[in-house]
Amino acid sequence: MKILNELKMEFDSRSVNEGLARSAISQFAAQLDPTLEELGDIKTAVSEAVTNAIVHAYPEHIGRVWLRVRVLEGGVLELVVRDRGVGIPNLDEARLPMYTTGGADRAGMGFTIMDSFMDTLKVRSDQGKGTTVTMRRRVLPRSFR
Amino acid sequence: MQVNWEIRENTMHIYLTGELDHHAARTVLEQAGQAVDGNLPMRCVLNLSGLAFMDSSGIAVVLGIHRRLKAYGGELKISGIPAQAMRVLHTAGVDRLVSII
Ligand SMILES: Nc1ncnc2c1ncn2[C@@H]1O[C@H](COP(=O)(O)OP(=O)(O)OP(=O)(O)O)[C@@H](O)[C@H]1O
Ligand SMILES: [Mg+2]
Numbered sequence: 370m371k372i373l374n375e376l377k378m379e380f381d382s383r384s385v386n387e388g389l390a391r392s393a394i395s396q397f398a399a400q401l402d403p404t405l406e407e408l409g410d411i412k413t414a415v416s417e418a419v420t421n422a423i424v425h426a427y428p429e430h431i432g433r434v435w436l437r438v439r440v441l442e443g444g445v446l447e448l449v450v451r452d453r454g455v456g457i458p459n460l461d462e463a464r465l466p467m468y469t470t471g472g473a474d475r476a477g478m479g480f481t482i483m484d485s486f487m488d489t490l491k492v493r494s495d496q497g498k499g500t501t502v503t504m505r506r507r508v509l510p511r512s513f514r
Numbered sequence: 515m516q517v518n519w520e521i522r523e524n525t526m527h528i529y530l531t532g533e534l535d536h537h538a539a540r541t542v543l544e545q546a547g548q549a550v551d552g553n554l555p556m557r558c559v560l561n562l563s564g565l566a567f568m569d570s571s572g573i574a575v576v577l578g579i580h581r582r583l584k585a586y587g588g589e590l591k592i593s594g595i596p597a598q599a600m601r602v603l604h605t606a607g608v609d610r611l612v613s614i615i
Contacts (some may be wrong), residue, residue: 384537391535391567409598416569420536466606474539476573478606485605 370441370464374400378436382452389407390419397438411446411487411506417479418450418502424471426454426500442512443447448487453499458493475509516564517545524556528579528605530546531564534572543578552581558583559615563594573606574598591615 376397380386393417395408403411415436422434435451457463464484469477485492487504494500515538516531534537549557560579562568568584580590592610593615603609 384535387535387537388533391533406601407598409601412567413598413602414565416535420569420571424536425520473578474574476526476570476577476606478573482570482602484606486601 370443370445374438374440376438380434380436382427382432383405384423385418386434387416387419387423388447391416394436394438398508401404401440401444401446404507404510407506407508411448414483414486414504414506415448415450416481418448418504420453421479421502422450422452422500424475425457426452428455431444441505444510446506446508448504449501449508451499451501456498456500457492458496459496460494464492509514515542517542517549519546519549519607521553521555524552524555525557526550527557527559527561529561529564530540533567534575535567535569536571539571539575543575546575546579547582550579550588554586555583556587556588558588558590560590560592561594562596562599565596568596568599568602570602570606573602573608574601576608576612605607 378393391412395412398411437449439447441447462468462479465479466481469475477510483504487506489505491503497503518529522528588600591613
């Protein structure tokens with residue numbers, strides 16, 4: 370699919386950057402003229418992926434998080450969140466609703482929310498090397514609503 | 515993120531205002547938890563109408579407050595849920611666990 374626009378960000382895995390990632394993505398997504406519900410879904414999905422990189426990827430230190438968002442032909446928004454952290458040993462297990470290694474602080478619903486709020490969700494993870502989450506969501510043009 | 519509370523007619527009302535994400539979650543749970551533990555209300559309403567955003571970190575906060583109340587027989591209800599937060603709570607099945615008014 371042809372790339373019509375692209376934004377890249379790189380930031381420290383500090384929780385204060387979660388809100389920054391959400392507002393950057395929501396301003397970038399505005400060019401597709403999404404409904405409030407579409408925008409809410411996109412913001413939620415990006416918040417889940419970025420929070421995972423901040424909470425789980427670097428348990429012992431502050432690492433880097435990479436975020437790339439593209440507008441593809443046909444009104445498709447593509448989001449990629451990448452870390453070079455610890456990785457996920459068992460992806461099938463990690464994607465199950467309520468599965469968490471985070472104890473009572475976490476609900477284990479991040480992947481489930483990304484899955485149901487976006488059209489597609491792909492997760493690639495190598496233990497000791499990091500995790501890449503790729504999500505797509507088509508934003509319908511106004512005339513089709 | 516702001517946490518306010520008051521007690522009216524034997525019911526504790528907790529108001530959350532702002533963006534409830536992982537960055538805010540710990541303080542929110544601490545402050546709401548202190549309010550509950552210090553007053554041990556039998557009825558508590560968590561008013562979310564001031565939330566501009568909530569993600570799965572907020573689910574853990576809601577369930578944490580729910581657990582604290584249940585520990586001594588208190589009851590939690592949630593009110594004023596904005597559409598975006600409702601989608602998150604519904605996807606997690608929280609609406610089947612805690613009553614929504
Ligand atoms: N970027 C990552 N690096 C390492 N492990 C991860 C990463 N993302 C997710 N995980 C693992 O997958 C599990 C499930 O992730 P998910 O987002 O579904 O739930 P959670 O983060 O534990 O809880 P919640 O998202 O509800 O706060 C996590 O508990 C963690 O073990
Ligand atoms: Mg998560």
